[in-house]
Amino acid sequence: MKHKIADLDWANLGFGYIKTPWRFIAHWKDGAWNEGELTGDNRVHISEASTALHYGQQCFEGMKAYRTKSGEIQLFRPDMNAKRMMASCDRLLMPHFPEEQFIEACKKVVAANAEFVPPYGTGASLYLRPLMFGVGDQIGVKSAPEFIFTVFCTPVGAYFKGGMSPVNFMVSEDYDRAAPFGTGAAKVGGNYAASLLPHELAKDKGYADCIYLDPATHTKIEEVGAANFFAITKNNEFVTPYSPSILPSITKYSLLHLAKEYLGMDAIERDCPINGLDEFAEAGACGTAAVITPIGAIDYKGERHVFHSETEVGPVTKKLYDTMVGIQYGDIEGPAGWVVKVPLDEE
Incomplete structure (x- = not known):
């Protein structure tokens, strides 16, 4: 299966942010998550009183997508990232984003940005950052009235250029x-x-x-x-x-x-x-x-x-x-x- 791959200098790619076309975003309000959607907007619009900004009510994950020799794209143990995020949410009084929906959101983001999954053999990969944070008009020290869950991605280079060294x-x-x-x-x-x-x-x-x-x-x-x-x-x-x-x-x-x-x-x-x-x-x-x-x-x-x-x-x-x-x-x-x-x- 052949897919277009972005024209980037994969050999010199570092571990930094490169804007990709699509990310997933969902909102929690009145006790439930909406369906969420892919969006091209890489700016998050939130209240100045959001608990994430004042009281650190947020958590995140880090994971990667990899291109195989045959051109397929795969995630590595995304269920574990979903479970760990739920554990973080429990500690910070945030709602769970269900495991199945978490994995599906990651798949959607990777598929929508498939051209930015680096070629096999470069040692590079597509880094995914799922995160959740409390938002809404909330100035008191308590859990937020609303939450945002989002997943964005960025291609990153091989961590060890020239091979591992201690x-x-x-x-x-x-x-x-x-x-x-x-x-x-x-x-x-x-x-x-x-x-x-x-x-x-x-x-x-x-x-x-x-x-x-x-x-x-x-x-x-x-x-x-x-x-x-x-x-x-x-x-x-x-x-x-x-x-x-x-x-x-x-x-x-x-x-x-x-x-x-x-x-x-x-x-x-x-x-x-x-x-x-x-x-x-x-x-x-x-x-x-x-x-x-x-x-x-x-x-x-x-x-x-x-x-x-x-x-x-x-x-x-x-x-x-x-x-x-x-x-x-x-x-x-x-x-x-x-x-x-x-x-x-x-x-």
């Missing part, structure tokens, strides 16, 4: 990502706003980002910047932190499954003490944007803990990355239900 991180000892029993497990904007300053301070010191410890005791690794942490132990186990303050990364849970079912490893969610870095042979950060960012070293209290190498990706990390990306682009058969095809009209 980067170094420092441990943040002065800032927490989230409070104990706070909104750390929800994908809400406030968590990311709070990370901007410590991220900038880490970058100023020459690091890729900072590692956050658990907010209660500051003894255990929780997240790596805006991504989840994982490591490969010297006993060849895949381990990743478990905490109620960690965002439940779809990439992380996919890697847990792949490590166990495809690589035959023990795959465990457990505490990862910051004083126990010596048990790890490899380490990485994982999330939608990069899939995996290899960690070469972590600096903590004046000491550098080097994992496999500061210049080369560890073998298990590389195998996990190749397997995951292979499934996303249709080169490797993934577990049942992980890939959702986007139907396209014949030209």
Whole structure:
């Protein structure tokens, strides 16, 4: 099936916003969602008293669409994004956007913007940003009278140009990502706003980002910047932190499954003490944007803990990355239900 592909410089595409022709928008009012529609307007018109602007009543998701070698387009585990958004909505007193409608909205946006799904082999993809926020004339500190759910998309380039290479991180000892029993497990904007300053301070010191410890005791690794942490132990186990303050990364849970079912490893969610870095042979950060960012070293209290190498990706990390990306682009058969095809009209 052949479809027109936009004339963009795919090799030099970065991770930035490019306006695409269509996005989906739906409104919640009087206790129900309307049907929603595709619109060409990339500006959102809301009341100045909207709770999203004053009290941070909003949440979002990040996901991608991929073009396969045969020219088909597919989404990766969109049901998990829908479920995670519903969990975020529960935390912020927002209405659910039903899973089936969420997936259908994403399919519509991808199909309407199919020419902006990058060609197979470029390493690029179409990034989707579903989001929901409280709107309406509401000045008091309570849930909004109305809500907007929308999905827009933008083509993004390969995260690693020239191949993966490890980067170094420092441990943040002065800032927490989230409070104990706070909104750390929800994908809400406030968590990311709070990370901007410590991220900038880490970058100023020459690091890729900072590692956050658990907010209660500051003894255990929780997240790596805006991504989840994982490591490969010297006993060849895949381990990743478990905490109620960690965002439940779809990439992380996919890697847990792949490590166990495809690589035959023990795959465990457990505490990862910051004083126990010596048990790890490899380490990485994982999330939608990069899939995996290899960690070469972590600096903590004046000491550098080097994992496999500061210049080369560890073998298990590389195998996990190749397997995951292979499934996303249709080169490797993934577990049942992980890939959702986007139907396209014949030209």
